[in-house]
Structure formats: C-alpha cells, structure tokens
Amino acid sequence: MIRRAGPFATTSDSFQNLPTTPTENIYPVNCADDVNNSNWPWRYYRRDNFGEAITIGVVEGSGSTGASSLSFAEGTQIWFSYQSAAAWDFIFSYSAATTGNGQSEDVSIRIFNPITDIDFFANSDSGYGVSASISGTLETISLPRAVVPAFVKISFTAETNAGADWNFAFFDSL
Amino acid sequence: MANIEKVTQGALAKNKKLNEIIERLNPLLNIEVNEVEEDAPLEIEYSDNNVVLRVPASGGGVPEGYVEALRDYVDSNNTAQQEYYLVKAVT
Numbered sequence A: 001m002i003r004r005a006g007p008f009a010t011t012s013d014s015f016q017n018l019p020t021t022p023t024e025n026i027y028p029v030n031c032a033d034d035v036n037n038s039n040w041p042w043r044y045y046r047r048d049n050f051g052e053a054i055t056i057g058v059v060e061g062s063g064s065t066g067a068s069s070l071s072f073a074e075g076t077q078i079w080f081s082y083q084s085a086a087a088w089d090f091i092f093s094y095s096a097a098t099t100g101n102g103q104s105e106d107v108s109i110r111i112f113n114p115i116t117d118i119d120f121f122a123n124s125d126s127g128y129g130v131s132a133s134i135s136g137t138l139e140t141i142s143l144p145r146a147v148v149p150a151f152v153k154i155s156f157t158a159e160t161n162a163g164a165d166w167n168f169a170f171f172d173s174l
Numbered sequence B: 001m002a003n004i005e006k007v008t009q010g011a012l013a014k015n016k017k018l019n020e021i022i023e024r025l026n027p028l029l030n031i032e033v034n035e036v037e038e039d040a041p042l043e044i045e046y047s048d049n050n051v052v053l054r055v056p057a058s059g060g061g062v063p064e065g066y067v068e069a070l071r072d073y074v075d076s077n078n079t080a081q082q083e084y085y086l087v088k089a090v091t
Helices: B016-028
Strands: A027-031 A042-048 A055-059 A069-072 A076-084 A088-098 A104-113 A118-128 A133-143 A146-159 A164-170 B031-036 B043-046 B051-056 B067-074 B080-087
Touching (some): A027 A146, A069 A076, A088 A104, A146 A164
Parallel strands (some): B031 B051
Antiparallel strands (some): A042 A076, A076 A146, A104 A146, B067 B080
C-alpha cells in the first residue's frame, strides 16, 4: 500500500496542491493506469507548439473516442507523473503523417523520463519530397514501480512547414 | 439445546435439590440476546423458560477525541483506493 502523493508533485516535493496556473515542473500525480477513479483523476499536462500555454487534460476511462484520444498538428508535449506498487504497462496508440509538400520532413515520438533523460520508447521517420509517417497500435511500455512520483514526458515533433496530422490515444487504440 | 428432564424415578428422585438445580439450569439453555436502542439500559430478564439479555446498540460512532480522516492510497494491484481512519491529536 502506497500513500497517495500529490495531487501534484515536483522532484523535491511529492505533496503539491493543484497549481493556480499549470506550471511545467509541478507534475500531476496519477495512480499507475487506473483511469476509473473519480477521486483520483488521471491527469496530464499538454503544451502545443512547445510554447503555448500548458493545459491540463483528464483521461476518463479507456476508449477510442473522447478524452483519451488527442489530435494535433504541430509539435506537442505531454507529461505526467505516477505512483505504482508494481511495474505496470503504459499502453498507447499513435499515428502521424506530415502534410508538407516537398520540404524535408520529419516526425518523431519519444517517451522518456525527463529527469534521467532515459528513453522508454522512440520512433521516427523522415523524407524529402515524400510524407514522413509513423504509427503504432496498442504499444506497450513497462514503467517501473514508483513509491514516490516518477516522471514521464512524451514529445511529438513534426519538422515540416505544413505540420503533421497527429493522433494519440491513452490506454487504447485510435 | 433441549431442556434437561427432571428426575422422577429411582433413588435420584428422592434428592429434591437435584431437580431444583435442573429447574435453574434449564432457562440458561435458552438464552436470548436482543439488541435494543443505543440509549436503552442493559437488561437481563430471567424466567422459568429462558434468560433474555437486552444489549444496547453500540452506535458505531467516532470515539471521543478522535476525528475521521480520509486517505487515498495505491493498493497492491495498482488501483486507487480510499479508506477512513481515526486520528487523535497528541496533547
């Protein structure tokens, strides 16, 4: 049994309240992959274009539609932290295709620990004059046990003038 | 449990004390326990047939000096759970 940290946490303080304004280094704390508890919503931060305001998203149950699926066109980052009594599977699906027109194009997804900079997952594609595309359905990565909040960041990039069609789904298929 | 029969024949029947003891024991074989309202008194009713205990309900409230606190935790199945526990300030 692990006492709940959070609801938000930093690397040095596991018991932060909901910040007045979403703050990059104050991560929402989740209970592994339990997305069905209204007392402990599964929250994440999201920031588009690597510069826009941070928004808080909530994953409510699993499913191919609704809050667990995201679509975006530019580079985006998602980050969260979690606690778990045992290692658990973070399952996700994604697809991306650039929409450029002859430019040098590149798409990539990277899931990593932002504190240690260790990768959990990475995939990318590039091309010149052709659309770059990557996809994965029900990809599974094992995240380690974490008594104190452990931190995860997902980085989506699209190096092209016209952006990309990105889709991402938590815990289910697209 | 069935009542103990009085002795009516033989040498033991001549011992009247024995049957008096049997009369006193038989009600104890039919003890009945009833829960009554929290503020009702504890009562014991003894009759020739049985014994009835009337026990006030405990009420189940929070003991004096304690308050309930809610705790969120992750269980061994990585599932979010909640539970109440009682806390009391150290004075």
